Amino acid sequence: MIKARVNAENPQANLKAYFETYSNFSWSGVEEEFSRREDGKINIAAEAVDRWADDPARQNIPALVFEKAGKVQSFSYLEVKEKSCRWAGLLSVHGFKTGDRLLLLLPPCPEIYFIMVACARLGVIFSTLYTTLNFEELQWRILNAEPRGIVAHPDLTEKLSPEAMEKVKYLFLVDTISPGPNPGEVAAEPLLEAMPREFANRWLPPDTPLYLLYTSGSTGPPKGVVHAHQDMVGHLITGRYVLDLNERSVLWTDGDPAWVLGTVYGAFAPWLCGATSVIQRDPFSASTWYRTLERHRVSVWYTTPMTLR
Numbered sequence: 001m002i003k004a005r006v007n008a009e010n011p012q013a014n015l016k017a018y019f020e021t022y023s024n025f026s027w028s029g030v031e032e033e034f035s036r037r038e039d040g041k042i043n044i045a046a047e048a049v050d051r052w053a054d055d056p057a058r059q060n061i062p063a064l065v066f067e068k069a070g071k072v073q074s075f076s077y078l079e080v081k082e083k084s085c086r087w088a089g090l091l092s093v094h095g096f097k098t099g100d101r102l103l104l105l106l107p108p109c110p111e112i113y114f115i116m117v118a119c120a121r122l123g124v125i126f127s128t129l130y131t132t133l134n135f136e137e138l139q140w141r142i143l144n145a146e147p148r149g150i151v152a153h154p155d156l157t158e159k160l161s162p163e164a165m166e167k168v169k170y171l172f173l174v175d176t177i178s179p180g181p182n183p184g185e186v187a188a189e190p191l192l193e194a195m196p197r198e199f200a201n202r203w204l205p206p207d208t209p210l211y212l213l214y215t216s217g218s219t220g221p222p223k224g225v226v227h228a229h230q231d232m233v234g235h236l237i238t239g240r241y242v243l244d245l246n247e248r249s250v251l252w253t254d255g256d257p258a259w260v261l262g263t264v265y266g267a268f269a270p271w272l273c274g275a276t277s278v279i280q281r282d283p284f285s286a287s288t289w290y291r292t293l294e295r296h297r298v299s300v301w302y303t304t305p306m307t308l309r
Contacts, residue, residue, distance in 0.1 A: 013244050014240045014241055014244050014245075014246065015240075015241040015244070021241075027233060030233050030236065030237055031233055033236070034047050034232070034233075035047070035051075037203050039203075040205070040206065041203035041204055041205060041206075042203065042204060042206055042229055042230065042232075043120065043121065043123075043201045043202065043203055043204055043229060044120050044210060044229045044231075044232045044268060044272075045084065045117050045120040045121045045201055046201050047232055047272060048117070048120075048232070048267075048268050048271035048272045049063070049077060049080050049081050049084065049117055049271055050081055050201070052077040052271070052274055053076075053077040053078045053080070053081035053082075054081075058077060058247070058274065059076060059077050059078040060076045060077075060078060061076060061077060061247075061274075061276065062074045062075065062076055062276045063075060063076060063077040063079075063080045063271060063276060063277065064080055064110060064113055064267075064276075064277055064279065065250075065276060065277070065278045065279065065296055066109075066110045066113075066279045066281070067278070067279065067280050067281070067282070067292065067295075067296075068108055068109075068280075068281040068282055069282065072295075073110055075110060077271075080113070080114065080117065080271075081117075081197075082197040082198075083114040084114045084115075084116075084117035084118040084121065084199075085118070085121070085195070085196065085197055085198055085199035086114075086118075086192045086193075086195040086196070086197065086199075087111075087114050087115050087117075087118030087192065087195075088118040088119075088121040088122055088199040089195035089196055089199050090118075090172075090188060090191055090192055090195050091118060091119070091122060091124060091149075092122060092199070093191075093195075094149070094169075094170055094186070095148075095169075096122055096124050096148060096149065097122065097123070097124075098122060098123030098124065098202055098204065098208065099123065099124075099125070099209075100122075100124050100125070100147075100148040100149075101124070101125045101126075101127065101145050101146065101147040101148060101212065102115070102119055102124050102125070102126050102127070102147055102148065102149050102150070102151065103126075103127050103129055103141070103142065103145060103147045103149075103150045103151070104116075104126060104127065104128045104129060104150075104151050104152075104257075105129050105131065105138070105150060105151070105152040105153070105156050105159070105160075106131070106151060106152065106153055106156075106174065107131055107153055107155075107156070108279075108281030109174070110279075111151075111174055112128060112257050113257070113266075113267050113279075115151060116128070116211070116257075116263070116267060117267075118199075119210075119211075120210060120229070121199055121201045121202065122202055123202045123204050123208055125209045125210065125211060125212050125226070126210075126211050126212070127141075127145055127147070127211060127212040127213065127214070127224075128211075128213070128256075128257045128258040128262075128263065129141065129214075129258055130256065130258040131156060133159070134159070135159055135161060137222075138159050138160065138161065138164070139161035139163065139164040140221065140222065141214055141222065141224075142160070142161065142164035142165070142168065143163075143164050144214075144222075144224060145212060145224065146167065147168055148168070148169050148170065149168060149169060149170035149171065149172060150165075150168055150170070150171050150172070151172040151173075151174065151188070152171060152172070152173060152174075153173070153174055153175055154173050154175065154176050154180070157171070157173070157180065168184065169184055170184050170185075170186055171184055171185045171186065172186050172188045173185060173186065173187050173188060174188055174189065175189070176189070177189060177190055204229055206228065206229060206230035207228045207229075207230060208228060208229050209226045209227070209228055209229075210227050210228055210229050210231065211226075211227050211263060212224050212225070212226050212227075213225055213227070213258070213259070213260055213263065225260075227260075231264075232268065232272060235264055235268045235269040235272055236269070236272040236273065238269060239265070239269035239270060239272060239273045239275075240273055243265070243269070243300050243302065244300065245269070245270055245273035245275045245300060246273060246274070246275065247273070247274035247275065248275075248299075249270070249273065249275035249276070249299050249300055250275065250276045250278060250296060250297055250298050250299045250300070251265070251269075251270045251275050251276065251277055251278065251298070251299070251300045251301075251302065252277075252278040252279075252280065252292060252293070252296065252298040252300070252301050252302065253265040253266040253270075253277070253278075253279075253302040253303075254280060254289070254301075254302070254303050254304075254307065255302070255304075261302070265302050266279060275300075278292065278296045278298060280292045284307065289307070
């Protein structure tokens with residue numbers, strides 16, 4: 001057996017001294033780091049994206065680096081803000097308001113992350129879905145979530161049950177310039193270009209739902225779990241103390257955005273810390289994973305034991 005002595009404290013880490021931090025820690029102290037109106041209302045998009053996008057010294061720092069099939073796309077905090085504002089404008093024009101639900105059925109693409117932030121701006125509850133779900137699994141989630149709209153790729157729409165879609169008002173299609181033949185189908189991309197690059201965030205009570213994720217349903221029907229805007233307090237502190245993120249960090253979280261790991265630590269936690277989030281959406285192979293670590297100079301890697309094995 002190999003025994004190793006691990007220092008209990010690291011003066012170079014954000015959490016320099018555990019017991020000292022523990023004895024002085026308070027959640028209210030963390031909450032004071034966020035801007036909020038006098039009435040206590042908040043919005044996670046303002047804290048995770050806008051605070052950096054509106055800072056001339058930080059706005060051009062990469063917020064999202066997306067890689068798939070050898071193509072690398074990089075988006076600054078300012079670009080994430082502008083693209084998410086365009087999506088928020090598009091949803092607003094189509095009548096979406098706080099409390100409405102929007103499902104995302106998209107193959108790996110940067111738009112997933114822009115739409116997540118757009119929904120946060122409006123107070124719309126988003127739910128990212130695995131594209132591997134079958135017809136019945138998707139139907140159950142649509143009927144249960146009762147969304148006002150779905151954002152989907154045209155190649156995936158055949159999975160959508162006509163019965164489940166009866167009460168869905170809009171089906172937004174990406175990667176197409178023409179809507180489909182069914183009522184409520186909207187080609188999103190031509191409309192996005194006409195949307196303004198600024199959007200006034202809705203200020204919301206802290207317990208306003210932010211997103212809805214479903215369990216696998218392995219022990220019965222899938223359970224929809226709701227997370228709120230005030231979760232950003234936990235996102236920030238776990239990003240800062242558990243992952244040791246700062247404004248110079250490059251975090252790679254290799255989880256699907258339909259999984260809470262990919263939603264929180266692929267987007268909101270690193271952005272609350274001002275870090276860069278790397279998204280690699282190619283199928284797993286050791287060579288691809290090693291190349292990703294090297295190419296993007298990843299400083300923090302969030303992965304699973306199975307991947308390491």
